[in-house]
Amino acid sequence: MIAPTGVFPVKEMPGEGRRAASPLLWALALAAVVPAAIPIGYLVWTVIRPGGFDAGGFSVERLLGLLAATTLLAVAVTATTAALGLATAWITTRTDLPGARIWSTLVTLPLVIPSYVGAMTMLAASGNNGMISQLLESLGLPPLPVFQGFWAAWAALSLWNFSFVHLLTVPVLRRLDPALEEASRGLGASRRRTIRTIVLPQLRPALASSSLLVALYVISEFGAVSMLRYETFTRAIYTQFGGRPDPTPALFLAGLLVIGALFVVLVQQRARGKVALYSIRPSRSVTTVRLGRWGRAGALGFLVGLVTLALVVPMATLAWWAMRGLTLGNSPLSVLPHALRSLSVSAVAAVVIVVAAIPVSILAVRYPGKRSRTIESTAWLTYSLPHLAIGLGFLVLAVRIARPIYQTLVLLVIAYLAMFLPQAMASLEAGLRRIGPHLEEASRSLGVGSWPTMRRVTIPLIRRSVLAGAALVFLSVMKELPATLLLRPTEFDTLAVRIWSATSELFYTQASFASLTLVAVSFVPLYLFVARDLHR
Amino acid sequence: MRRPLVILSILAALLASCADGDSSGTTATPPTDDLIVYSGRNENFVSPVVEAFTEVTGIEVSVRYGDGTSDLAATLLNEGDTTDADVFWAQDPAWIGVIGEEGLLTELPTDILGLVSDAYQDANGEWVGVTARSRVLVYNPDLVSEDELPESVFELVDPEWSGRLGIAPGNASFIAFVSAMELVEGPEATLAWLEGMASNDVRTYDGNGPIVDAVIAGDLDAGLVNHYYLLQRIADQGEVSARNHFFAPGDTGSLVMATGAGVLSASDNREAADEFIRHLLSPESQEHFSVNLFEYGLVDGAPTPQGQLPLSDLAGPDINLTDLADHLDSSVDLIAEAGLS
Numbered sequence: 001m002i003a004p005t006g007v008f009p010v011k012e013m014p015g016e017g018r019r020a021a022s023p024l025l026w027a028l029a030l031a032a033v034v035p036a037a038i039p040i041g042y043l044v045w046t047v048i049r050p051g052g053f054d055a056g057g058f059s060v061e062r063l064l065g066l067l068a069a070t071t072l073l074a075v076a077v078t079a080t081t082a083a084l085g086l087a088t089a090w091i092t093t094r095t096d097l098p099g100a101r102i103w104s105t106l107v108t109l110p111l112v113i114p115s116y117v118g119a120m121t122m123l124a125a126s127g128n129n130g131m132i133s134q135l136l137e138s139l140g141l142p143p144l145p146v147f148q149g150f151w152a153a154w155a156a157l158s159l160w161n162f163s164f165v166h167l168l169t170v171p172v173l174r175r176l177d178p179a180l181e182e183a184s185r186g187l188g189a190s191r192r193r194t195i196r197t198i199v200l201p202q203l204r205p206a207l208a209s210s211s212l213l214v215a216l217y218v219i220s221e222f223g224a225v226s227m228l229r230y231e232t233f234t235r236a237i238y239t240q241f242g243g244r245p246d247p248t249p250a251l252f253l254a255g256l257l258v259i260g261a262l263f264v265v266l267v268q269q270r271a272r273g274k275v276a277l278y279s280i281r282p283s284r285s286v287t288t289v290r291l292g293r294w295g296r297a298g299a300l301g302f303l304v305g306l307v308t309l310a311l312v313v314p315m316a317t318l319a320w321w322a323m324r325g326l327t328l329g330n331s332p333l334s335v336l337p338h339a340l341r342s343l344s345v346s347a348v349a350a351v352v353i354v355v356a357a358i359p360v361s362i363l364a365v366r367y368p369g370k371r372s373r374t375i376e377s378t379a380w381l382t383y384s385l386p387h388l389a390i391g392l393g394f395l396v397l398a399v400r401i402a403r404p405i406y407q408t409l410v411l412l413v414i415a416y417l418a419m420f421l422p423q424a425m426a427s428l429e430a431g432l433r434r435i436g437p438h439l440e441e442a443s444r445s446l447g448v449g450s451w452p453t454m455r456r457v458t459i460p461l462i463r464r465s466v467l468a469g470a471a472l473v474f475l476s477v478m479k480e481l482p483a484t485l486l487l488r489p490t491e492f493d494t495l496a497v498r499i500w501s502a503t504s505e506l507f508y509t510q511a512s513f514a515s516l517t518l519v520a521v522s523f524v525p526l527y528l529f530v531a532r533d534l535h536r
Numbered sequence: 537m538r539r540p541l542v543i544l545s546i547l548a549a550l551l552a553s554c555a556d557g558d559s560s561g562t563t564a565t566p567p568t569d570d571l572i573v574y575s576g577r578n579e580n581f582v583s584p585v586v587e588a589f590t591e592v593t594g595i596e597v598s599v600r601y602g603d604g605t606s607d608l609a610a611t612l613l614n615e616g617d618t619t620d621a622d623v624f625w626a627q628d629p630a631w632i633g634v635i636g637e638e639g640l641l642t643e644l645p646t647d648i649l650g651l652v653s654d655a656y657q658d659a660n661g662e663w664v665g666v667t668a669r670s671r672v673l674v675y676n677p678d679l680v681s682e683d684e685l686p687e688s689v690f691e692l693v694d695p696e697w698s699g700r701l702g703i704a705p706g707n708a709s710f711i712a713f714v715s716a717m718e719l720v721e722g723p724e725a726t727l728a729w730l731e732g733m734a735s736n737d738v739r740t741y742d743g744n745g746p747i748v749d750a751v752i753a754g755d756l757d758a759g760l761v762n763h764y765y766l767l768q769r770i771a772d773q774g775e776v777s778a779r780n781h782f783f784a785p786g787d788t789g790s791l792v793m794a795t796g797a798g799v800l801s802a803s804d805n806r807e808a809a810d811e812f813i814r815h816l817l818s819p820e821s822q823e824h825f826s827v828n829l830f831e832y833g834l835v836d837g838a839p840t841p842q843g844q845l846p847l848s849d850l851a852g853p854d855i856n857l858t859d860l861a862d863h864l865d866s867s868v869d870l871i872a873e874a875g876l877s
Contacts, residue, residue, distance in 0.1 A: 056868060056872055057872035059873065062872070127750070127755045128754045129752065129753035129754075227742060229740065231740070238706065239877040241606070243868040244864050244867075245631075246865050249868075249872075395610075395611065396614055399615055407620075485601075485603050490572060491600070493601070501580070504745070507580060
């Protein structure tokens with residue numbers, strides 16, 4: 001038996017290749033990604049039909065321009081979120097900063113703010129009539145320019161997504177075995193070399209999957225980029241969908257987007273590295289770095305600044321609108337039914353999706369190979385698609401061959417499964433990588449079957465990752481809009497639908513009640529299942 | 537880990553059942569005596585009218601709101617004859633025309649068609665205009681002087697407007713306006729105009745509302761929008777530094793568009809559907825549209841929105857609104873070709 005802690009090259013991974021995955025596991029994993037394959041199938045089917053090659057008036061030059069703009073934003077946001085998330089994770093786990101756990105919770109909370117609500121508050125703060133501008137004006141300062149274009153989109157998507165990186169890297173940083181780093185230093189390696197050869201390789205899988213979550217999200221994002229007036233590929237796809245009866249050009253463009261996303265997924269599968277970190281429990285807790293007085297002030301300043309921008313400013317703006325709404329006599333109780341609908345459908349979807357993600361993640365981590373990578377990639381590709389394209393795929397299919405579930409919650413939850421499976425996978429796979437296969441091997445060698453082993457050994461060990469994955473999915477379903485609008489049962493208007501319908505006519509006070517409710521409802525599972533457990 | 541998940545599932549199921557209690561939401565086919573309306577119009581404007589309808593007639597209504605009109609139209613195009621919808625209430629004449637051309641609408645009774653002038657209804661009598669809105673140039677008087685104001689939308693490609701204008705190229709009303717230009721001036725002239733706007737560094741927004749807000753704030757000089765956004769802002773905020781400018785009569789820029797409603801051929805509730813459309817054209821509803829939405833009612837005696845020219849003084853280009861439907865695809869192509877989408 002190999003020691004329970006360590007860094008192993010994947011090829012010598014214990015247990016690897018000794019037993020094949022059970023057919024049932026394959027069947028369950030396949031079933032879990034069938035919904036994700038549906039929109040891609042619909043896309044391919046539309047594009048390969050005669051007349052399907054229709055770029056809808058876009059010149060090649062313009063398409064390349066949009067592609068470049070989208071790539072630039074995705075790269076910039078991914079790099080920024082990685083830097084911010086790593087910094088917050090490191091400060092809150094590896095330093096002696098007081099109140100680290102509170103800070104760690106605070107920096108996960110921006111996840112409850114939908115990017116489009118964040119963008120809305122950014123617009124309300126800036127420009128000649130903006131709230132911050134008026135504040136500056138009363139101090140005799142010039143107004144802020146309108147937040148728009150690349151920098152605004154970059155800031156919005158970075159601020160409201162970096163928490164993914166924080167969430168997925170904190171557990172790794174906390175479980176790094178200090179013995180490895182000490183050995184490296186003891187053998188004469190510099191601190192920098194130790195970080196490069198010991199720490200970073202162990203962080204790579206978590207960093208790679210959180211970066212993929214962020215990069216593909218940026219590619220598919222519509223609400224914030226269009227409000228902030230940055231022209232991306234997905235924005236063009238929405239314009240095509242909304243503008244004309246023939247969906248072909250929009251789907252053709254979405255097809256191009258999928259090819260781009262495929263490239264990103266392949267890069268990620270390479271980048272997550274050929275090293276696996278297994279550690280049940282480090283023999284000792286990690287060594288903390290003593291921040292000097294200046295270091296402490298710097299770290300504190302960074303965290304205060306980040307939390308102010310990502311959390312305090314948008315919440316204050318929403319609260320301000322809500323106050324105005326209350327004085328105008330609007331009742332916040334009017335969003336109660338919407339809150340119940342959002343809460344119930346999100347909870348159901350979170351449970352369904354996290355359960356579906358278990359077999360996919362076990363296959364991907366324990367039985368790496370071409371077939372399991374294909375299953376995994378299918379889920380990730382759909383994650384990069386504009387939600388409108390996913391919704392339309394399900395609508396077209398359900399109307400024709402699954403009429404009984406059309407415009408029901410069943411179809412809606414299946415569509416959510418197609419959209420958000422990778423979020424649960426990212427969390428589960430990180431958990432599986434941490435525990436390593438040796439306990440499962442021990443169980444198997446004691447004569448326990450693969451199925452009971454999964455139930456009695458694997459799943460209890462990754463319990464926290466399961467709950468964290470469910471919470472992430474819950475948050476995303478709460479915020480989802482385009483597919484919900486298209487597929488929901490008639491009159492099943494959720495909080496996101498309410499926010500959208502109020503903001504599209506700029507009823508900010510009404511939107512604020514729904515937004516604040518959404519934030520409050522999202523906070524509970526995020527805190528209970530994710531933030532609270534991060535530092536246990 | 538099982539226990540929290542089990543508890544969560546039970547909780548979710550419970551919640552789903554109570555969320556279901558206040559709407560007919562979770563079932564595929566809402567009770568058949570409910571009238572099902574697909575509404576491309578915003579909930580805030582629609583729900584008072586729907587409530588009044590139920591109060592008067594006792595007929596319960598389920599409303600499906602879309603993201604504007606186009607996604608409901610796409611839904612209807614896919615549902616075809618199997619749709620549960622009884623009424624389609626669109627925000628724009630082109631999209632309801634598309635549904636009509638697919639043969640999904642049925643002819644309305646003559647008493648309904650007789651209420652509205654021929655200019656604001658379908659040539660085949662399959663949809664009727666409920667309200668009208670006009671395209672305008674909204675401008676900030678601090679940034680645009682009166683003598684700069686153009687007679688024609690074609691003047692906006694002149695260099696003096698460079699970098700000062702906003703449009704919403706994905707917005708249905710803008711696309712309908714481009715379709716109208718195509719009908720009147722032909723595709724070449726329309727593309728030339730769009731390219732002229734693009735090389736004039738026109739700023740693109742995701743809707744009319746943000747353009748009007750940017751103009752009010754002085755972040756933008758002027759923009760092409762529908763007339764009522766500014767009036768809603770004035771009602772909400774009091775006097776603001778923005779005004780609507782109407783182009784010369786007959787200019788494409790002053791297109792007047794109907795928002796229309798029609799009954800689906802597949803409706804199993806024809807009488808109630810007709811009754812609903814009659815209700816939209818009733819004096820009370822027409823007044824609601826003009827007083828609260830600042831759109832023009834189309835039935836005789838409907839009040840003119842406050843601070844607006846009367847409908848009879850507006851003169852858009854000489855086109856038939858029914859013809860817009862055929863030009864949506866080509867207009868979106870042209871907008872993309874000009875690099876604006």
